[in-house]
Amino acid sequence: VVTLVESGGGSVQAGGSLRLSCAVSGDNDRTFSMGWFRQVPGKEREGVATILAGGSSRYADSVKGRFTISKDSRWNALYLQMNSLKPEDTAMYYCAANTRRTLFRLLAEDYDSWGQGTQVTVSS
Numbered sequence: 001v002v003t004l005v006e007s008g009g010g011s012v013q014a015g016g017s018l019r020l021s022c023a024v025s026g027d028n029d030r031t032f033s034m035g036w037f038r039q040v041p042g043k044e045r046e047g048v049a050t051i052l053a054g055g056s057s058r059y060a061d062s063v064k065g066r067f068t069i070s071k072d073s074r075w076n077a078l079y080l081q082m083n084s085l086k087p088e089d090t091a092m093y094y095c096a097a098n099t100r101r102t103l104f105r106l107l108a109e110d111y112d113s114w115g116q117g118t119q120v121t122v123s124s
Helices: none
Strands: 002-007 010-013 018-026 033-039 046-052 057-059 067-071 077-082 091-098 118-123
Touching: 002 091, 018 033, 018 091, 018 118, 033 067, 033 077, 046 067, 046 077, 057 067
Parallel strands: 010 118
Antiparallel strands: 002 018, 018 077, 033 046, 033 091, 046 057, 067 077, 091 118
């Protein structure tokens, strides 16, 4: 079982930056990939960025060039640096781990462990 705890959310004006962190504990030896997702009320959870153990990453088109996903050398921490934030980035952000599928996608169905979320609010 992998336990994930996000932090770093908050309120910021458009153009500002935030850095989200995800602390990972438990049996994470089988983790294939980890990712960040976001969700607003009434909409499906959206993939933001995902990363493999070797550091390869993928991003949603909406955040390319603005967001950067990173991790520590082992699956103990995951980060999301968010720059040039826009009001449309406002959402609850979730950290997720994929320990069961050897798939490298930004689909929520691939991820089996989730954090409780951290709110990001961007004002115009």
